[in-house]
Amino acid sequence: MPDMKTIYYEPAGRIHSTQWELINHPPTGYKFVTKPPSAIVRNDFIFDKLRLQLLDQVIPLNYAKAKLDSRLEIPEADIIFAYNHLVFRDIPWIGLVEWAHILVGRDTKFLNRYRDSVSRTLRSANCKGIITWSDVARRSVLLNYDVPPEKVTIIHHAVQPVKIDRDYNRDKIHLLFVGSANTPEDWDAKGARDVIAAFEALRHRYDDLYLTIRARIPKGWYHPVKGLQVIDKVLPKRDLDALFRKADIFVLPSHLCQEMVLVEAMSYGLPVITSWIGSTCGEYVDHGRTGMVLSVRALPYFTGNDILASETIERPRLIRSAQKRSAVVEELSNTIERLVKDWQLRKRLGEAAKAEVDSGMFSVGNRDRLLTKVLED
Numbered sequence: 001m002p003d004m005k006t007i008y009y010e011p012a013g014r015i016h017s018t019q020w021e022l023i024n025h026p027p028t029g030y031k032f033v034t035k036p037p038s039a040i041v042r043n044d045f046i047f048d049k050l051r052l053q054l055l056d057q058v059i060p061l062n063y064a065k066a067k068l069d070s071r072l073e074i075p076e077a078d079i080i081f082a083y084n085h086l087v088f089r090d091i092p093w094i095g096l097v098e099w100a101h102i103l104v105g106r107d108t109k110f111l112n113r114y115r116d117s118v119s120r121t122l123r124s125a126n127c128k129g130i131i132t133w134s135d136v137a138r139r140s141v142l143l144n145y146d147v148p149p150e151k152v153t154i155i156h157h158a159v160q161p162v163k164i165d166r167d168y169n170r171d172k173i174h175l176l177f178v179g180s181a182n183t184p185e186d187w188d189a190k191g192a193r194d195v196i197a198a199f200e201a202l203r204h205r206y207d208d209l210y211l212t213i214r215a216r217i218p219k220g221w222y223h224p225v226k227g228l229q230v231i232d233k234v235l236p237k238r239d240l241d242a243l244f245r246k247a248d249i250f251v252l253p254s255h256l257c258q259e260m261v262l263v264e265a266m267s268y269g270l271p272v273i274t275s276w277i278g279s280t281c282g283e284y285v286d287h288g289r290t291g292m293v294l295s296v297r298a299l300p301y302f303t304g305n306d307i308l309a310s311e312t313i314e315r316p317r318l319i320r321s322a323q324k325r326s327a328v329v330e331e332l333s334n335t336i337e338r339l340v341k342d343w344q345l346r347k348r349l350g351e352a353a354k355a356e357v358d359s360g361m362f363s364v365g366n367r368d369r370l371l372t373k374v375l376e377d
Contacts, residue, residue: 008077009034012084018260027368033075060110096131100144119146129374134280140306157263158367161358166269168347172208176247179215187215189319191253198333244268254278267357271349277301290353296327
């Protein structure tokens with residue numbers, strides 16, 4: 001048996017569930033080692049506020065962090081796997097880049113200033129590859145930096161398959177929305193306001209329709225509605241698993257990119273309803289085949305060169321803008337009602353979605369095959 005290769009996972013900040021899935025379940029022949037970030041970085045609320053309102057506007061935060069990291073000791077490893085930042089050490093590394101500008105920071109004014117330096121670093125011999133979650137993210141890298149296209153590989157999110165025998169033909173229909181427990185503002189940016197409004201519009205016509213929202217919604221914003229349950233605390237994995245198993249339709253009309261939770265819902269055989277941007281421009285949900293993608297694009301999600309506005313210092317403004325629009329609600333209500341009335345459609349969408357996670361584009365096997373090729377190359 002060949003020797004196990006060690007990958008040092010170096011995060012830009014806190015380690016999200018998207019990354020723990022990979023760290024805990026690496027490709028065969030590889031293992032990840034990492035170090036936890038500081039306590040302030042692990043606190044989503046404090047760090048996001050500090051970062052967006054101050055740090056990102058003063059310094060190119062991720063670029064500066066990469067420079068500082070180059071002076072720190074790291075565990076012995078064969079290669080570095082850097083999340084959203086560059087590596088300035090004399091060691092082979094791979095960069096996972098969500099959006100091009102994040103390699104510098106979230107204030108795009110720094111992008112032009114450091115563009116040439118970032119390009120040189122990405123072209124260097126030590127940079128063995130660049131990974132993105134989606135095609136539009138890959139385009140953002142190629143549009144903003146001078147790097148050869150063959151160096152950038154798309155590897156979609158993947159989760160472990162779930163064993164479930166789902167009954168699609170049920171009288172009581174449970175809708176599920178899952179947002180963040182740690183970032184209070186995100187309940188609205190991820191579409192909970194629209195989901196509640198759509199549910200209220202439908203509830204008087206469908207007595208057996210129920211909605212569970214797992215998110216931190218400010219107290220006093222919503223009124224008690226029959227069939228509505230709001231869970232505002234972090235749930236253990238087994239309890240979250242139970243929510244997915246109980247649900248019949250997963251609803252996330254997000255104004256942020258939310259691919260991972262969609263893949264998780266798909267792994268449970270759930271038909272999903274999401275937004276064009278929530279599914280990263282429809283790449284993660286194939287409209288009419290693995291789920292339903294709303295056509296309304298309520299906000300200016302991108303700036304020039306495929307820069308995602310919600311991952312810049314414009315994020316607070318985008319969230320405020322999301323509070324003022326209502327164009328999504330009518331289409332969302334109609335789409336929910338269509339799935340409520342047609343159990344065979346729910347079955348077709350849910351089974352196709354699960355197949356993509358079990359053995360298709362979003363399967364662990366596909367992710368490991370692509371990642372192994374990058375590592376071996």
